[in-house]
Amino acid sequence: MRRQKFKLAFIANNSARKATYKKRKRGLIKKVNELSTLCGVDACAIIYSPYETHPVVWPPSAIGVQRVLSQFTRMPEMEQSKTKVNQETFLRHRIVKTKEQLKKQVKDNREEEMTEVMFQCLTGKDMMNLNMTDLNDITWLVDHCLREINKKCEKLKNSGRDAGTANVVGADPILEEIKPLILNVNPNFSTGFNPSVAADGMQSSTWLAGGFVNNNGASSSYNSNQLQGRPGIANDIMQGQPQ
Amino acid sequence: MDQIERKNKGRRKIKMAKMEKESNLLVTFSKRRSGLFKKASELCTLCGVQIAIIVFSPGKKVFSFGHPNVETIVDRYLTSPNFSSPQPNNNSNINMLEAHRSAKIQELNAEVTQVTTQLESEKKRGEALDKMRKMNQNKCWWENNVSELNLAQLQHLLVALEELKIDVAKEAVMGASTSNQIVPYMGTYNDTYPGSNIFNNL
Numbered sequence: 001m002r003r004q005k006f007k008l009a010f011i012a013n014n015s016a017r018k019a020t021y022k023k024r025k026r027g028l029i030k031k032v033n034e035l036s037t038l039c040g041v042d043a044c045a046i047i048y049s050p051y052e053t054h055p056v057v058w059p060p061s062a063i064g065v066q067r068v069l070s071q072f073t074r075m076p077e078m079e080q081s082k083t084k085v086n087q088e089t090f091l092r093h094r095i096v097k098t099k100e101q102l103k104k105q106v107k108d109n110r111e112e113e114m115t116e117v118m119f120q121c122l123t124g125k126d127m128m129n130l131n132m133t134d135l136n137d138i139t140w141l142v143d144h145c146l147r148e149i150n151k152k153c154e155k156l157k158n159s160g161r162d163a164g165t166a167n168v169v170g171a172d173p174i175l176e177e178i179k180p181l182i183l184n185v186n187p188n189f190s191t192g193f194n195p196s197v198a199a200d201g202m203q204s205s206t207w208l209a210g211g212f213v214n215n216n217g218a219s220s221s222y223n224s225n226q227l228q229g230r231p232g233i234a235n236d237i238m239q240g241q242p243q
Numbered sequence: 244m245d246q247i248e249r250k251n252k253g254r255r256k257i258k259m260a261k262m263e264k265e266s267n268l269l270v271t272f273s274k275r276r277s278g279l280f281k282k283a284s285e286l287c288t289l290c291g292v293q294i295a296i297i298v299f300s301p302g303k304k305v306f307s308f309g310h311p312n313v314e315t316i317v318d319r320y321l322t323s324p325n326f327s328s329p330q331p332n333n334n335s336n337i338n339m340l341e342a343h344r345s346a347k348i349q350e351l352n353a354e355v356t357q358v359t360t361q362l363e364s365e366k367k368r369g370e371a372l373d374k375m376r377k378m379n380q381n382k383c384w385w386e387n388n389v390s391e392l393n394l395a396q397l398q399h400l401l402v403a404l405e406e407l408k409i410d411v412a413k414e415a416v417m418g419a420s421t422s423n424q425i426v427p428y429m430g431t432y433n434d435t436y437p438g439s440n441i442f443n444n445l
Binding site for chain 2: 006008009010011017018020021024025027028031032034035036037038039040041042043044045046047048049050052053054055057062065066068069071072073075079080082083084085086087088090091092094095098099101102105106108109112113115116118119121122123127128130131132135136138139142143145146148149151152153156
């Protein structure tokens with residue numbers, strides 16, 4: 001059955017609610033069973049509903065449930081409470097976790113996006129519409145690339161030395177040429193990337209907002225509708241052709 | 244051939260027996276326990292039922308979920324295991340408390356839904372960006388990872404990047420002089436950079 005989008009609220013329609021209860025109750029019991037079996041752990045579930053005269057339980061026997069319950073009640077209060085949740089505490093925790101994931105995803109997306117912008121600029125695209133934050137981010141990325149290249153050059157140089165063969169002819173002279181070009185980049189990028197989410201629209205990238213003009217003069221913009229003022233350039237670059 | 248097929252299979256059927264690899268078992272426990280509580284919470288909200296779930300971890304720690312709370316459900320069950328006796332509910336104070344609690348839950352449910360939707364949307368965006376990146380890497384050699392490039396390409400790229408760095412700096416100076424932004428345009432990032440605090444409001 002296809003994944004269905006549902007509203008997370010009490011189902012007002014009686015028959016719909018009863019039908020949902022039946023399905024989800026069955027699913028929940030199945031999940032408890034699977035968890036217990038796959039991980040070899042003790043578990044129990046008790047469900048009270050207006051649809052049944054007795055509680056629905058797992059394990060299916062009274063003895064099974066009692067066993068787990070006595071194991072539980074035997075534990076010191078402290079141990080129990082550490083990881084005991086009700087709906088409210090559970091939901092709060094979920095919100096925190098999801099927000100963290102969101103933050104990370106936005107940051108990663110921004111990095112991907114700006115890397116593309118950097119490469120576009122590298123091949124001559126106009127930088128006029130980039131704001132300070134964008135320029136800062138691009139500078140960071142450029143420095144990051146330079147560091148990576150330096151590392152690789154070092155490796156190649158060393159392996160060339162170790163191999164001591166003529167296969168790496170010209171490696172050393174070229175590297176000596178490159179060295180003076182390598183500026184002194186500061187390796188202390190402690191927090192790395194900083195996203196510039198437009199909380200109040202002030203810091204949003206005007207370059208991104210305006211879309212960018214590709215070779216044919218057409219422009220386009222892509223809107224991520226969930227976060228305000230955060231248009232992306234994914235579609236733009238797909239249409240533009242780097243030279 | 245077999246290895247390629249096995250690479251990105253996603254959902255696969257698993258054997259319904261205790262897992263063999265302990266590291267997998269622990270991860271599975273963590274994920275499934277979390278998912279189980281999520282389903283229980285949804286069932287409570289959607290159908291207005293009362294649930295308690297108790298799970299022991301492989302490390303003998305206990306995790307429990309209960310609505311309205313674990314203790315009342317457990318007590319209720321232990322006193323009469325076979326009957327779903329309706330709770331005495333005529334005290335208006337209890338009703339008010341229940342109403343307040345469920346309003347709070349409603350609020351939290353709405354927030355969870357909202358943040359989850361945002362996350363899904365950003366994930367989709369991330370996938371689109373990745374796809375585009377791969378496409379571009381096929382077309383432009385300089386977009387590939389440094390590890391894939393040979394010495395000549397690296398040298399070329401090095402020079403180009405140094406030039407770009409200078410151009411960006413020039414652009415920043417021009418921008419700074421024509422606007423009233425006081426943001427510094429060069430140098431290292433640290434935690435006090437204005438942009439980094441934006442997520443505190445999320």
